[in-house]
Amino acid sequence: MHAFPVRLTESPKPLPKDVSKSFGDAYGDHMFLMDYDRERGWHDARIEPFRNISLHPSAAVVQYAQTIFDGSKGYRRADGGIHLFRPQVHVERLNRSAARLCMPPVDPDLVLDAMLRLTRIDSRWVPSEPGTAIYVRQTMIGTEGLMVVRPSNTYTFMIFLSPVGSYYAQGAGPVRILATEARVRAAANGGIGTAKAGANYAASLLAGVEAHAGGFSQVLWLDSIHRRYLEEVGTMNIFVKIGGEVVTPPLGDSILPGVTRDSALTLMREWGLAPSERPIDIEEVMAAGRDGRLEEMWGVGTAAVVSPVGELTYRGESVAINGGRTGPLVQRLYDAVTALQYGKAPDPYGWRVDVPTE
Structure with missing residues (x-):
């Protein structure tokens, strides 16, 4: 342990009455x-x-x-x-x-x-x-x-x-997302999207405001060069399940290497699902939505953990995913990750670090 001085507050603040419906509204002492x-x-x-x-x-x-x-x-x-x-x-x-x-x-x-x-x-x-x-x-x-x-x-x-x-007002329920071609979160081929930099989040604000005004919860970001390939959703990494294949975009200099993304990939590989890390064209996703092969879609991140997508809109066309309901794989992932987080399941990976009592 490293030694450093501690000065305790003389005026502890009251605890919030209900944390379950808030996110970042209160701060410790x-x-x-x-x-x-x-x-x-x-x-x-x-x-x-x-x-x-x-x-x-x-x-x-x-x-x-x-x-x-x-x-x-x-x-x-x-x-x-x-x-x-x-x-x-x-x-x-x-x-x-x-x-x-x-x-x-x-x-x-x-x-x-x-x-x-x-x-x-x-x-x-x-x-x-x-x-x-x-x-x-x-x-x-x-x-x-x-x-x-x-x-x-x-x-x-x-x-x-x-x-x-919960990060979202609807809790862990499915969200509506809008794929935007007009805005980009981060530039590919040399940008700072792979860093958790404040500038990336400032760049995302306008598209988020526009999406919320249209009744959407989040923006589905496409790549900055072709405006075709999925990158992230809101502040999360994105996954889709199309025709039995689980896919997430490969990491690059415009995609944040999410810790929850890594946790989800680890679990799915242990379950024998063999998720792919490859480029995903928005047209491939929409076509799969039209013919019923788009089985599930979800975002993963520290804040929201696992967030199912119930509806995707692109160029004015909307497709429902799993009837707008949480799919079985998303539910399994959510249950598995949260069980590890809350200490309700064994931790063979050494992901939990106990806070000392003294």
Whole structure:
């Protein structure tokens, strides 16, 4: 364990009354911070009361979007214990995102210790209601005030907690999605889509607003070159099952390597399903929807876990998927992943990391 000072709050906040129907509406009592400069590297690691931070008006994060984040979840088990789900993989991805945006890597062991210690200190914030979790958000920002476009020389790294319920208002039920050709989430062949960078999410906002105005829950992103091949859905990786074949787009520099995506692929391969990682043309999906071969479609991600798609619209044409109901494979995946997350099933993969009680 790494040693760093802890300053506890003198004014604990009241816990939210109902977490199950909220996502990111409340934050824990404490946060982890550390700072970086070129001379000292990362330094001054500490846990202190949750607070606002102060920034130079010309900070790199403000002017040039030099910011990345990642987020894992913690779960309270039936026995009252708490564990984090695959936190090490999230930290590894954070460091890959940092490299892409010219930001300094963090020590994975230090960050894991900080995540566990912060969750233990704020353990009263970890909800126990079905479908709820504690979201553990890691964030790195460039803090140097500058006008020249270059990487910052100073950074702040933060970890904070938020009790969460379902990401979507309809819970785990099927969603309606809109495939857009007008907007792209990230550029292929050299873009930053493979990084969990704030700029990718800013680029997605307008299409999301347009989709919501049309009654859709999320946007199905197509590739930036041909505007034909499926990439992601909203903030999630996408899967389809067509004529018995389970397919997901191959990873590249415009698709985020999702941790839940990896978990789903691992489980399905163990079930003997042999999912394919290959390009998926939107026309192939629509044709399969018309003739009944589009059996299931779903998104996977840390926030929503497994989210079935009940209806897909493209160029004004809509196709229902499995009659607008959750399909059997999606349900099996959801049940299997959540059983692992909540400690209701054995963990042969070592994905759960217990939060110490002292």
